[in-house]
Amino acid sequence: MSAFNIALSGLNAASTDLSVTSNNIANASTVGFKESRTEFADVFAASFGGLSKTAVGDGVTVSQVAQQFDQGNLEFTGNALDVAVNGQGFLIYSDGGTQVYSRNGALNVDREGYMVNAQSQRLQVYDVVDPNIPTFNTGSLSDLQLQSGDAPPNATANVDILLNLSAQAPDLGAGAIDPTDPTTYSYSTSLNVFDSLGASHTATTYFRKIDSVTNSWDVSLYIDGTAPANNVTAGGLAQTNMTFNPDGTLAGGSPIIYDAYAIPGANPLNITYDYAGSTQYGDQFAVNALTQDGYTTGRLNSINIDETGTIFARYTNGQALALGRVALGDFANKQGLQQLGDNAWAQTYSSGDLQLGEAGAGSFGLIQSGSLEASNVDLSEQLVNLIVAERNYQANAEVISTADTLTQTIINLR
Secondary structure (H helix, E strand, C coil), X not given: CCHHHHHHHHHHHHHHHHHHHHHHHHCCCCCCCCCEEEEEEEECCCECCECCCCCCCCEEEEEEEEECCCCCCEEECCCCCCEEEECECEEEXXXXXXXXXXXXXXXXXXXXXXXXXXXXXXXXXXXXEECCCCEEEEEEEEECECCCCCECCECCCEEEEEEECCCCCCCCCCCCCCCCCHHHCCEEEEEEEECCCCCEEEEEEEEXXXXXXXXXXXXXXXXXXXXXXXHECCCCCECEEEEECCCCEEEEXXXXXXXXXXXXXXXXXXXXXXXXXXXXCCCCCEEEEEEECCECCECEEEEEECCCCEEEEEECCCCEEEEEEEEEEECCCXXXXXXXXXXXXXXXXXXXXXXXXXCCCCCECEEEECEEEXXXXXXXXXXXXXXXXXXHHHHHHHHHHHHHHHHHHHHCCC
Protein backbone atom coordinates (compact mmCIF):
# COMPACT_ATOMS: atom_id res chain seq x y z
CA MET A 1 0.00 0.00 0.00
CA SER A 2 1.45 3.37 -0.97
CA ALA A 3 2.38 6.11 1.46
CA PHE A 4 -0.45 8.14 -0.06
CA ASN A 5 -3.08 5.62 1.02
CA ILE A 6 -1.50 5.13 4.45
CA ALA A 7 -1.45 8.89 5.05
CA LEU A 8 -5.01 9.13 3.72
CA SER A 9 -6.17 6.59 6.30
CA GLY A 10 -4.45 8.71 8.95
CA LEU A 11 -6.25 11.82 7.68
CA ASN A 12 -9.60 10.04 7.82
CA ALA A 13 -8.92 8.75 11.33
CA ALA A 14 -7.77 12.17 12.53
CA SER A 15 -10.83 13.76 10.92
CA THR A 16 -13.10 11.32 12.76
CA ASP A 17 -11.27 12.13 16.00
CA LEU A 18 -11.81 15.83 15.38
CA SER A 19 -15.51 15.22 14.75
CA VAL A 20 -15.92 13.18 17.95
CA THR A 21 -14.05 15.80 19.98
CA SER A 22 -16.08 18.65 18.49
CA ASN A 23 -19.30 16.76 19.25
CA ASN A 24 -18.18 16.36 22.87
CA ILE A 25 -17.41 20.07 23.11
CA ALA A 26 -20.73 21.02 21.50
CA ASN A 27 -22.58 18.96 24.14
CA ALA A 28 -20.59 20.17 27.13
CA SER A 29 -23.79 21.73 28.52
CA THR A 30 -26.22 19.01 27.42
CA VAL A 31 -28.00 17.42 30.40
CA GLY A 32 -27.23 13.72 30.74
CA PHE A 33 -24.83 13.69 27.78
CA LYS A 34 -22.04 11.09 27.82
CA GLU A 35 -18.83 11.87 26.02
CA SER A 36 -17.35 9.57 23.39
CA ARG A 37 -13.78 8.50 22.76
CA THR A 38 -12.23 7.65 19.39
CA GLU A 39 -10.36 4.36 19.48
CA PHE A 40 -7.91 3.46 16.71
CA ALA A 41 -6.49 0.20 15.39
CA ASP A 42 -3.61 -0.37 13.01
CA VAL A 43 -4.18 -2.05 9.65
CA PHE A 44 -1.75 -4.84 8.83
CA ALA A 45 -2.24 -7.07 5.81
CA ALA A 46 -1.38 -10.71 6.47
CA SER A 47 -0.10 -12.86 3.64
CA PHE A 48 -0.74 -16.57 3.25
CA GLY A 49 1.53 -18.54 5.54
CA GLY A 50 2.41 -15.64 7.77
CA LEU A 51 3.92 -12.19 7.67
CA SER A 52 7.10 -11.18 6.01
CA LYS A 53 9.79 -9.78 8.27
CA THR A 54 9.91 -6.74 6.08
CA ALA A 55 6.13 -6.14 5.89
CA VAL A 56 4.94 -2.58 6.48
CA GLY A 57 1.63 -1.63 8.06
CA ASP A 58 -1.22 -0.46 5.87
CA GLY A 59 -2.36 2.50 7.91
CA VAL A 60 -4.93 3.10 10.63
CA THR A 61 -8.66 2.66 11.07
CA VAL A 62 -11.20 3.79 13.66
CA SER A 63 -12.05 0.60 15.54
CA GLN A 64 -14.94 2.21 17.47
CA VAL A 65 -16.31 5.41 18.94
CA ALA A 66 -16.78 4.31 22.55
CA GLN A 67 -19.24 6.07 24.86
CA GLN A 68 -17.97 6.89 28.32
CA PHE A 69 -20.66 6.48 30.98
CA ASP A 70 -18.84 8.17 33.84
CA GLN A 71 -20.97 10.07 36.34
CA GLY A 72 -21.61 13.73 35.54
CA ASN A 73 -21.84 16.42 38.19
CA LEU A 74 -25.24 16.95 39.82
CA GLU A 75 -26.58 20.46 39.49
CA PHE A 76 -29.46 21.68 41.65
CA THR A 77 -32.29 23.28 39.69
CA GLY A 78 -34.93 24.03 42.32
CA ASN A 79 -37.57 22.24 40.23
CA ALA A 80 -38.99 19.42 42.35
CA LEU A 81 -39.86 17.37 39.26
CA ASP A 82 -36.27 17.25 38.02
CA VAL A 83 -34.44 14.05 38.92
CA ALA A 84 -30.88 12.85 38.56
CA VAL A 85 -29.48 9.35 39.04
CA ASN A 86 -26.51 9.49 41.39
CA GLY A 87 -24.81 6.24 40.44
CA GLN A 88 -25.64 3.49 37.98
CA GLY A 89 -28.88 3.14 36.09
CA PHE A 90 -30.99 4.78 33.41
CA LEU A 91 -34.36 6.46 33.64
CA ILE A 92 -36.88 4.64 31.48
CA TYR A 93 -39.29 6.45 29.16
CA SER A 94 -42.08 5.21 26.94
CA ASP A 95 -41.97 6.68 23.44
CA GLY A 96 -45.35 5.63 22.08
CA GLY A 97 -44.96 2.22 23.69
CA THR A 98 -41.27 1.77 22.83
CA GLN A 99 -38.87 1.96 25.76
CA VAL A 100 -35.93 4.33 25.59
CA TYR A 101 -33.31 5.01 28.24
CA SER A 102 -31.82 8.28 29.39
CA ARG A 103 -29.82 10.03 32.09
CA ASN A 104 -31.75 13.25 31.48
CA GLY A 105 -34.36 13.71 34.21
CA ALA A 106 -35.73 17.13 33.19
CA LEU A 107 -39.43 16.40 33.72
CA ASN A 108 -42.69 18.29 33.46
CA VAL A 109 -46.40 17.50 33.42
CA ASP A 110 -48.32 17.43 30.14
CA ARG A 111 -51.94 18.47 29.60
CA GLU A 112 -53.17 15.00 30.56
CA GLY A 113 -51.23 14.95 33.81
CA TYR A 114 -48.49 12.54 32.71
CA MET A 115 -44.89 13.12 33.78
CA VAL A 116 -42.93 13.54 30.55
CA ASN A 117 -39.62 14.85 29.22
CA ALA A 118 -39.10 17.49 26.53
CA GLN A 119 -39.81 14.89 23.82
CA SER A 120 -43.20 14.04 25.44
CA GLN A 121 -41.90 10.59 26.35
CA ARG A 122 -43.61 9.32 29.50
CA LEU A 123 -41.62 8.42 32.61
CA GLN A 124 -41.95 4.77 33.58
CA VAL A 125 -42.68 3.86 37.19
CA TYR A 126 -43.75 0.94 39.33
CA ASP A 127 -47.45 1.20 40.23
CA VAL A 128 -48.31 1.77 43.89
CA VAL A 129 -50.07 -1.10 45.67
CA ASP A 130 -50.61 0.59 49.03
CA PRO A 131 -50.00 4.37 49.02
CA ASN A 132 -49.81 4.60 52.80
CA ILE A 133 -47.11 2.02 53.59
CA PRO A 134 -46.04 2.38 50.66
CA THR A 135 -45.54 -0.75 48.54
CA PHE A 136 -45.19 -1.14 44.77
CA ASN A 137 -45.75 -3.66 42.00
CA THR A 138 -42.25 -4.19 40.62
CA GLY A 139 -43.46 -6.74 38.10
CA SER A 140 -44.53 -4.24 35.47
CA LEU A 141 -43.96 -0.66 34.32
CA SER A 142 -46.57 2.00 33.72
CA ASP A 143 -46.95 5.68 32.89
CA LEU A 144 -47.29 8.03 35.85
CA GLN A 145 -50.36 10.26 35.70
CA LEU A 146 -50.90 12.86 38.38
CA GLN A 147 -54.41 13.39 39.71
CA SER A 148 -55.43 16.94 40.59
CA GLY A 149 -58.54 16.01 42.58
CA ASP A 150 -58.94 16.37 46.32
CA ALA A 151 -57.44 13.82 48.68
CA PRO A 152 -60.19 11.94 50.57
CA PRO A 153 -60.75 12.69 54.27
CA ASN A 154 -60.23 10.26 57.10
CA ALA A 155 -62.59 10.06 60.06
CA THR A 156 -61.06 10.22 63.52
CA ALA A 157 -60.94 6.81 65.14
CA ASN A 158 -58.22 7.18 67.78
CA VAL A 159 -57.16 9.92 70.15
CA ASP A 160 -53.93 9.63 72.16
CA ILE A 161 -53.74 11.88 75.16
CA LEU A 162 -50.94 12.18 77.69
CA LEU A 163 -51.73 14.40 80.69
CA ASN A 164 -51.21 14.98 84.36
CA LEU A 165 -54.24 15.41 86.60
CA SER A 166 -53.17 17.34 89.65
CA ALA A 167 -53.33 15.38 92.88
CA GLN A 168 -53.90 18.70 94.67
CA ALA A 169 -57.26 19.25 92.97
CA PRO A 170 -60.12 19.36 95.55
CA ASP A 171 -62.55 16.45 95.73
CA LEU A 172 -65.88 17.15 94.09
CA GLY A 173 -67.45 13.80 94.97
CA ALA A 174 -69.90 11.92 92.80
CA GLY A 175 -72.10 14.04 90.61
CA ALA A 176 -73.00 14.99 87.08
CA ILE A 177 -70.59 16.84 84.82
CA ASP A 178 -72.27 19.85 83.25
CA PRO A 179 -70.14 21.54 80.55
CA THR A 180 -72.03 24.79 81.17
CA ASP A 181 -71.18 24.77 84.90
CA PRO A 182 -67.43 24.94 85.67
CA THR A 183 -68.08 23.97 89.28
CA THR A 184 -69.05 20.44 88.15
CA TYR A 185 -65.63 19.53 86.78
CA SER A 186 -61.97 20.02 87.69
CA TYR A 187 -60.30 20.33 84.28
CA SER A 188 -61.07 20.15 80.57
CA THR A 189 -59.20 19.92 77.28
CA SER A 190 -60.33 20.09 73.64
CA LEU A 191 -59.22 19.13 70.14
CA ASN A 192 -60.72 18.98 66.67
CA VAL A 193 -61.89 15.64 65.30
CA PHE A 194 -63.12 14.86 61.77
CA ASP A 195 -66.05 12.91 60.43
CA SER A 196 -66.19 10.75 57.28
CA LEU A 197 -66.92 13.84 55.14
CA GLY A 198 -63.91 15.71 56.46
CA ALA A 199 -65.95 18.16 58.55
CA SER A 200 -64.36 19.32 61.79
CA HIS A 201 -65.99 18.89 65.22
CA THR A 202 -64.88 20.06 68.63
CA ALA A 203 -64.33 17.21 71.09
CA THR A 204 -63.99 18.34 74.70
CA THR A 205 -63.07 16.02 77.56
CA TYR A 206 -64.02 16.95 81.13
CA PHE A 207 -62.34 15.54 84.25
CA ARG A 208 -64.03 15.53 87.67
CA LYS A 209 -62.05 14.50 90.75
CA ILE A 210 -64.21 12.22 92.92
CA ASP A 211 -62.07 11.00 95.79
CA SER A 212 -58.45 11.60 96.87
CA VAL A 213 -58.40 8.34 98.87
CA THR A 214 -59.17 6.12 95.91
CA ASN A 215 -57.51 8.50 93.41
CA SER A 216 -60.56 8.25 91.17
CA TRP A 217 -61.82 10.61 88.49
CA ASP A 218 -64.86 10.75 86.25
CA VAL A 219 -64.21 11.43 82.59
CA SER A 220 -66.84 12.77 80.20
CA LEU A 221 -66.61 13.49 76.45
CA TYR A 222 -68.74 16.01 74.59
CA ILE A 223 -68.66 16.48 70.82
CA ASP A 224 -70.07 19.81 69.65
CA GLY A 225 -71.68 20.11 73.08
CA THR A 226 -73.42 16.72 72.96
CA ALA A 227 -72.32 13.56 74.75
CA PRO A 228 -72.14 10.16 73.00
CA ALA A 229 -74.73 7.64 74.21
CA ASN A 230 -72.47 5.76 76.64
CA ASN A 231 -70.84 8.89 78.02
CA VAL A 232 -73.54 9.51 80.65
CA THR A 233 -75.51 7.08 82.81
CA ALA A 234 -79.26 7.08 82.99
CA GLY A 235 -78.98 9.08 86.21
CA GLY A 236 -76.94 11.79 84.50
CA LEU A 237 -73.58 10.82 86.04
CA ALA A 238 -70.40 10.35 84.02
CA GLN A 239 -70.07 6.64 83.31
CA THR A 240 -66.37 6.39 82.63
CA ASN A 241 -64.10 6.21 85.65
CA MET A 242 -60.32 6.63 85.70
CA THR A 243 -58.16 5.59 88.68
CA PHE A 244 -54.51 6.06 89.67
CA ASN A 245 -52.07 4.15 91.85
CA PRO A 246 -50.64 5.68 95.05
CA ASP A 247 -47.43 6.48 93.12
CA GLY A 248 -49.42 8.57 90.61
CA THR A 249 -49.32 6.15 87.69
CA LEU A 250 -52.45 5.16 85.79
CA ALA A 251 -54.24 2.18 87.32
CA GLY A 252 -57.35 1.77 85.19
CA GLY A 253 -59.87 3.42 82.93
CA SER A 254 -57.91 3.47 79.65
CA PRO A 255 -58.53 3.11 76.80
CA ILE A 256 -62.06 4.51 76.68
CA ILE A 257 -64.23 3.36 73.78
CA TYR A 258 -67.19 5.63 73.18
CA ASP A 259 -70.46 4.71 71.51
CA ALA A 260 -70.99 5.93 67.96
CA TYR A 261 -71.72 9.63 67.82
CA ALA A 262 -74.34 10.36 65.18
CA ILE A 263 -73.58 13.04 62.58
CA PRO A 264 -76.21 14.02 59.98
CA GLY A 265 -75.15 13.00 56.46
CA ALA A 266 -71.95 11.29 57.60
CA ASN A 267 -70.97 8.00 59.17
CA PRO A 268 -71.20 7.92 62.96
CA LEU A 269 -67.99 8.77 64.81
CA ASN A 270 -66.48 5.82 66.69
CA ILE A 271 -63.65 7.16 68.83
CA THR A 272 -61.26 5.47 71.26
CA TYR A 273 -59.37 7.62 73.77
CA ASP A 274 -56.05 6.19 74.98
CA TYR A 275 -54.63 7.73 78.17
CA ALA A 276 -51.59 5.43 78.40
CA GLY A 277 -48.77 7.09 80.37
CA SER A 278 -51.01 9.69 82.00
CA THR A 279 -50.36 10.48 85.67
CA GLN A 280 -51.75 12.04 88.82
CA TYR A 281 -48.84 13.85 90.40
CA GLY A 282 -48.84 16.69 92.89
CA ASP A 283 -48.27 19.23 90.17
CA GLN A 284 -50.53 21.44 88.13
CA PHE A 285 -52.83 20.10 85.44
CA ALA A 286 -50.97 19.74 82.13
CA VAL A 287 -51.72 18.22 78.72
CA ASN A 288 -48.36 16.99 77.46
CA ALA A 289 -49.53 15.39 74.22
CA LEU A 290 -52.83 15.30 72.36
CA THR A 291 -53.13 13.77 68.90
CA GLN A 292 -55.83 12.27 66.71
CA ASP A 293 -55.65 10.30 63.45
CA GLY A 294 -58.34 12.04 61.39
CA TYR A 295 -57.96 14.71 58.73
CA THR A 296 -60.09 16.74 56.35
CA THR A 297 -59.97 16.78 52.57
CA GLY A 298 -56.89 18.26 50.93
CA ARG A 299 -55.92 19.79 47.61
CA LEU A 300 -52.74 18.87 45.77
CA ASN A 301 -50.01 21.16 47.03
CA SER A 302 -46.76 19.74 45.63
CA ILE A 303 -45.00 16.71 44.19
CA ASN A 304 -41.88 15.36 45.89
CA ILE A 305 -39.53 12.55 44.98
CA ASP A 306 -37.32 10.92 47.61
CA GLU A 307 -33.94 9.20 47.16
CA THR A 308 -35.58 5.83 46.51
CA GLY A 309 -37.51 7.33 43.61
CA THR A 310 -40.85 7.23 45.43
CA ILE A 311 -43.09 9.98 44.07
CA PHE A 312 -45.31 11.58 46.71
CA ALA A 313 -48.29 13.87 46.23
CA ARG A 314 -48.49 16.24 49.19
CA TYR A 315 -51.83 17.81 50.06
CA THR A 316 -52.93 20.86 52.00
CA ASN A 317 -54.25 18.65 54.80
CA GLY A 318 -50.71 17.55 55.59
CA GLN A 319 -51.07 14.10 54.04
CA ALA A 320 -48.64 12.57 51.55
CA LEU A 321 -49.71 9.75 49.26
CA ALA A 322 -47.29 7.66 47.21
CA LEU A 323 -48.13 7.69 43.50
CA GLY A 324 -45.43 5.36 42.21
CA ARG A 325 -41.71 4.65 42.27
CA VAL A 326 -39.27 5.59 39.52
CA ALA A 327 -38.06 2.49 37.66
CA LEU A 328 -34.37 2.24 36.75
CA GLY A 329 -32.75 0.06 34.11
CA ASP A 330 -29.19 -1.04 33.44
CA PHE A 331 -27.28 -3.17 30.94
CA ALA A 332 -24.29 -5.49 31.08
CA ASN A 333 -22.62 -3.58 28.23
CA LYS A 334 -23.70 0.04 28.27
CA GLN A 335 -21.33 0.87 25.42
CA GLY A 336 -23.42 -1.42 23.24
CA LEU A 337 -26.46 0.86 23.53
CA GLN A 338 -27.59 2.63 20.39
CA GLN A 339 -27.57 6.41 20.55
CA LEU A 340 -30.89 7.86 19.42
CA GLY A 341 -30.24 11.53 19.99
CA ASP A 342 -32.34 13.70 22.32
CA ASN A 343 -30.30 12.28 25.25
CA ALA A 344 -31.71 8.80 24.72
CA TRP A 345 -30.42 5.29 24.03
CA ALA A 346 -32.02 2.12 22.76
CA GLN A 347 -31.33 -1.46 23.72
CA THR A 348 -29.39 -3.60 21.24
CA TYR A 349 -28.17 -7.17 21.08
CA SER A 350 -24.69 -5.97 22.07
CA SER A 351 -25.93 -4.13 25.15
CA GLY A 352 -27.45 -7.25 26.65
CA ASP A 353 -30.84 -7.64 28.31
CA LEU A 354 -32.49 -4.91 30.34
CA GLN A 355 -31.96 -5.27 34.09
CA LEU A 356 -34.80 -3.59 35.99
CA GLY A 357 -34.40 -2.30 39.52
CA GLU A 358 -35.06 0.43 42.05
CA ALA A 359 -32.94 3.30 43.29
CA GLY A 360 -30.65 2.20 46.09
CA ALA A 361 -31.20 -1.51 45.44
CA GLY A 362 -28.27 -3.63 44.33
CA SER A 363 -25.89 -1.70 42.11
CA PHE A 364 -28.42 1.02 41.24
CA GLY A 365 -27.74 4.58 42.32
CA LEU A 366 -29.99 6.89 44.31
CA ILE A 367 -32.41 9.47 42.98
CA GLN A 368 -31.60 13.13 43.64
CA SER A 369 -34.72 15.25 43.18
CA GLY A 370 -34.52 18.91 42.24
CA SER A 371 -31.30 18.15 40.35
CA LEU A 372 -30.07 17.27 36.90
CA GLU A 373 -26.95 15.39 35.85
CA ALA A 374 -24.64 17.61 33.83
CA SER A 375 -22.65 16.37 30.85
CA ASN A 376 -19.56 14.38 31.84
CA VAL A 377 -17.47 16.26 29.25
CA ASP A 378 -14.25 17.76 30.67
CA LEU A 379 -13.68 20.82 28.48
CA SER A 380 -10.00 21.13 29.37
CA GLU A 381 -9.37 17.52 28.34
CA GLN A 382 -11.35 17.96 25.11
CA LEU A 383 -9.39 21.07 24.13
CA VAL A 384 -6.15 19.13 24.57
CA ASN A 385 -7.62 16.29 22.48
CA LEU A 386 -8.51 18.87 19.85
CA ILE A 387 -4.89 19.99 19.63
CA VAL A 388 -3.65 16.39 19.43
CA ALA A 389 -6.14 15.52 16.67
CA GLU A 390 -5.14 18.64 14.76
CA ARG A 391 -1.47 17.73 15.01
CA ASN A 392 -2.20 14.22 13.78
CA TYR A 393 -4.11 15.62 10.84
CA GLN A 394 -1.27 18.01 10.00
CA ALA A 395 1.32 15.25 10.31
CA ASN A 396 -0.56 12.96 7.92
CA ALA A 397 -1.03 15.83 5.49
CA GLU A 398 2.73 16.39 5.66
CA VAL A 399 3.28 12.72 4.79
CA ILE A 400 1.19 13.19 1.64
CA SER A 401 3.18 16.30 0.77
CA THR A 402 6.48 14.46 1.28
CA ALA A 403 5.31 11.45 -0.77
CA ASP A 404 4.24 13.83 -3.51
CA THR A 405 7.72 15.42 -3.53
CA LEU A 406 9.36 11.99 -3.80
CA THR A 407 7.04 10.98 -6.62
CA GLN A 408 7.71 14.22 -8.45
CA THR A 409 11.49 13.60 -8.10
CA ILE A 410 11.14 10.20 -9.75
CA ILE A 411 8.98 11.64 -12.55
CA ASN A 412 11.62 14.33 -13.19
CA LEU A 413 14.42 11.76 -13.68
CA ARG A 414 15.93 11.93 -17.16
